[in-house]
Amino acid sequence: MSISVRNVNKRFGDFVALNDVSVEVATGSLTALLGPSGSGKSTLLRVIAGLETPDSGTVEIAEEDVTGFSPQNRHVGFVFQHYAAFKHMTVHDNVAFGLSIRKRPKEEIRDRVDQLLKLVQLDGLAKRYPSQLSGGQRQRMGLARALAVDPKVLLLDEPFGALDARVRAELREWLRRLHDETHTTTVIVTHDQEEAMEVADEVVVMNRGRVEQVAGPVDLYEHPANEFVMTFVGSVNRLDDAWVRPHDLELTLDPGPGASEAMIERVVHLGFEVRVELVRGEGEPLAVQLTRDAAEQLELQRGQIVYVRPTRATTFS
Amino acid sequence: MLRRKLTLRAVAFMYLLMILVGPLSMIFWRIGKDGVTNAWEALIAHDTIHAFQVTLTIAIIAVPLNTIFGIVVSLAIVRKKFPGKGLVNAFVDLPLALSPVVVGLALFLLYGRTGWFGSWFIAHHIQILFALPAMVLATIFVSVPFVAREVVPTLREIGDDQEQAARTLGATGWQTFWRITLPSIRWAVVYGVVLTTARCLGEFGAVAVVSGSIQGKTETATLRVDEEYQNLNYAGAYGISLVLAAIAILVLITMTVSRPKEGTS
Numbered sequence: 169m170s171i172s173v174r175n176v177n178k179r180f181g182d183f184v185a186l187n188d189v190s191v192e193v194a195t196g197s198l199t200a201l202l203g204p205s206g207s208g209k210s211t212l213l214r215v216i217a218g219l220e221t222p223d224s225g226t227v228e229i230a231e232e233d234v235t236g237f238s239p240q241n242r243h244v245g246f247v248f249q250h251y252a253a254f255k256h257m258t259v260h261d262n263v264a265f266g267l268s269i270r271k272r273p274k275e276e277i278r279d280r281v282d283q284l285l286k287l288v289q290l291d292g293l294a295k296r297y298p299s300q301l302s303g304g305q306r307q308r309m310g311l312a313r314a315l316a317v318d319p320k321v322l323l324l325d326e327p328f329g330a331l332d333a334r335v336r337a338e339l340r341e342w343l344r345r346l347h348d349e350t351h352t353t354t355v356i357v358t359h360d361q362e363e364a365m366e367v368a369d370e371v372v373v374m375n376r377g378r379v380e381q382v383a384g385p386v387d388l389y390e391h392p393a394n395e396f397v398m399t400f401v402g403s404v405n406r407l408d409d410a411w412v413r414p415h416d417l418e419l420t421l422d423p424g425p426g427a428s429e430a431m432i433e434r435v436v437h438l439g440f441e442v443r444v445e446l447v448r449g450e451g452e453p454l455a456v457q458l459t460r461d462a463a464e465q466l467e468l469q470r471g472q473i474v475y476v477r478p479t480r481a482t483t484f485s
Numbered sequence: 486m487l488r489r490k491l492t493l494r495a496v497a498f499m500y501l502l503m504i505l506v507g508p509l510s511m512i513f514w515r516i517g518k519d520g521v522t523n524a525w526e527a528l529i530a531h532d533t534i535h536a537f538q539v540t541l542t543i544a545i546i547a548v549p550l551n552t553i554f555g556i557v558v559s560l561a562i563v564r565k566k567f568p569g570k571g572l573v574n575a576f577v578d579l580p581l582a583l584s585p586v587v588v589g590l591a592l593f594l595l596y597g598r599t600g601w602f603g604s605w606f607i608a609h610h611i612q613i614l615f616a617l618p619a620m621v622l623a624t625i626f627v628s629v630p631f632v633a634r635e636v637v638p639t640l641r642e643i644g645d646d647q648e649q650a651a652r653t654l655g656a657t658g659w660q661t662f663w664r665i666t667l668p669s670i671r672w673a674v675v676y677g678v679v680l681t682t683a684r685c686l687g688e689f690g691a692v693a694v695v696s697g698s699i700q701g702k703t704e705t706a707t708l709r710v711d712e713e714y715q716n717l718n719y720a721g722a723y724g725i726s727l728v729l730a731a732i733a734i735l736v737l738i739t740m741t742v743s744r745p746k747e748g749t750s
Contacts, residue, residue, distance in 0.1 A: 240657060243655075244653055254665060256668045265651065265654050269655045269656050317654060
């Protein structure tokens with residue numbers, strides 16, 4: 169079901185967390201709210217859930233104005249960064265919480281919980297307590313708990329932020345697959361652009377309480393709306409007045425038209441790709457991304473003088 | 486290193502021995518010396534039994550009231566924002582800093598013949614001073630801080646993530662309190678209740694001022710100890726003290742046993 173946020177403002181004292189924010193989330197989509205810390209992305213998610221009250225503006229879920237609704241009447245599933253597991257309850261009781269609040273029959277609750285625990289691959293751990301689970305397992309329990317009540321929308325607040333890189337990548341992929349199966353409208357907050365690009369259909373880039381751009385991952389990378397998006401999404405070089413991605417730079421040993429001189433500072437091997445760190449005339453740093461084969465052919469050495477030429481550059485007026 | 490550890494341990498042990506264990510064992514010793522029969526007779530005397538009944542009655546009223554108040558005030562201090570919050574926080578601790586005798590005197594002035602509330606109650610023939618109501622009020626006052634002092638840090642530590650999660654899952658504020666908040670703070674509440682009970686049973690100063698210590702009427706167990714002592718019936722005084730000390734030790738044991746081991750909650 170769709171979410172629409174219209175002209176929402178929120179201040180905490182002097183700090184402007186949300187500045188006239190409007191966002192539309194389509195039914196069945198997976199949308200990421202991406203931004204640095206303090207950009208207002210978590211506040212926006214909490215406003216949608218009803219955990220924060222906006223100073224002005226409206227929130228609609230499934231075409232219903234829920235601005236004045238308390239969280240328990242919004243029928244959203246919320247997943248917290250630090251799990252918010254009910255520590256005194258077993259995994260089963262955690263997942264069953266929403267259903268038992270709704271006074272569903274015992275057998276129905278048991279069946280639904282079993283089914284959900286299978287879905288999040290925690291079957292067999294129903295009798296454990298949260299303290300006996302790993303971080304990744306706790307977060308999957310958090311997801312099952314949120315999904316148990318068939319929420320209209322699923323809201324995830326940096327759900328994988330507290331996990332190590334390997335588990336994070338695993339859960340990210342798993343969340344994507346889960347969404348493809350259930351098609352629950354999902355909003356995920358993240359500060360990790362890679363996570364946003366990998367998981368989401370649509371990315372809302374936020375900065376200092378404002379929406380900078382809303383676009384699909386490809387569009388966002390290829391056609392950033394402004395300098396902030398260009399620099400926040402993917403790495404980028406400043407080349408005089410233009411912005412150039414590290415893979416849009418051609419590196420040659422001989423000077424050519426449009427090429428400028430630079431010195432190699434460091435060659436970093438990252439498996440398939442090689443990142444070459446250079447300095448230009450006034451000491452401006454520059455990064456070039458090459459394939460391993462291309463780097464080998466050039467036989468790059470630290471201290472060597474090379475020539476770089478942008479194959480594609482972006483300028484903002 | 487080992488030597489220093491042993492010395493530290495010896496110092497701590499000697500201190501406890503002198504300050505706590507020594508006087509307590511003296512009570513046992515004196516009873517043995519002055520005659521177990523005397524102590525027993527004093528204990529089963531009508532006035533003594535009545536005194537224990539009074540103490541118990543006061544505790545039964547004061548402990549639940551202070552438990553509820555303690556939990557409510559802790560929730561307010563930790564979870565809510567309101568003007569004067571710092572003042573409330575400080576006031577909860579006031580009874581710890583204030584001498585009970587002063588509390589007693591304050592109540593005496595308030596409910597006395599010329600006090601703000603006193604004249605109204607006297608006009609309506611309701612006995613406050615020299616009766617159970619004043620004793621209960623005095624005891625409630627001195628035992629206010631204990632539940633809140635235990636619950637406040639626990640509430641801070643658990644944070645409000647779990648409560649927010651419960652709200653998004655459809656729980657009302659009331660359901661969230663009973664199913665999430667209270668179970669999370671239960672050991673702090675138990676600990677606070679135990680300390681409150683101990684304080685209620687042991688209260689002397691404030692109650693002494695407002696009760697009038699009328700034998701067989703407004704005399705609590707601790708007042709009874711004083712009475713026997715003043716009457717030079719030492720065996721009796723020690724006998725009652727022994728029972729009070731035994732209750733305190735029982736309370737301590739309950740507390741130690743009931744507190745969950747580190748990391749299980």
